[in-house]
Amino acid sequence: MVEDLDAVFHALSSEPRRAMLDALTAGERTVGDLAAPFEMSVAGVSKHLKVLEGAGLVERRAEGRTTICALRAAPLADASAWVRTYERFWEDALDRLQKLVEE
Amino acid sequence: MVEDLDAVFHALSSEPRRAMLDALTAGERTVGDLAAPFEMSVAGVSKHLKVLEGAGLVERRAEGRTTICALRAAPLADASAWVRTYERFWEDALDRLQKLVEE
DNA sequence: GCTACTCTCAACCACATGGTTGAGGATCTG
């Protein structure tokens, strides 16, 4: 569970990977679809997908000649829960900032 | 802003670093305090703190012979906001699961 | 069956990361 968080946060720490997740929010996509927006080789994209898959954020399934990727958002719930425990700290900071502005 | 997210998520992708942030929720701590729970050398902890500092999550300030570390939670607000855009997807998944259980 | 297409895998590369040790700057204490 803890090392899962490692994997999830690591998966999220790369802009291309976050962009791929974003693309998958619109529905399932083939690897080719996901690769299209990038300069990267398809093999490179495949490696990124492997990282996302390792974190449980993406599922790949063969469909004929193509491979379909689907979003699996469940692990993000854990990540969100972890981050949210800090909510009061950044709110405190915003409060202090607002107070400062008001003075 | 985008590469900030890279840095924040990367900083969070390591259990020791998350533990250091957790420790800082209780208030400011010296580097020595933060290092105590770990087997790691103090220099190793210092490097982790540098990563957290680079992501804007920790601020270090010299105080006499010691160095005081403070939590800066603001960047977590951005991370949280990003993750939260996926909320409906993991809720959908939970809904489907619950529906499955009910059947 | 042959060819074209989609994708993964292995090998390779340059570079980043996570850890160590040792040196040394500052500061406190005696």
Place this chain on the structure above:
DNA sequence: CAGATCCTCAACCATGTGGTTGAGAGTAGC
């Protein structure tokens, strides 16, 4: 001043990461 303490920095090492290319497995279409 001398010594101990706290911490950072540089150098180093092993391993991981992010990208490439080339080969090849599997499928679709002619």
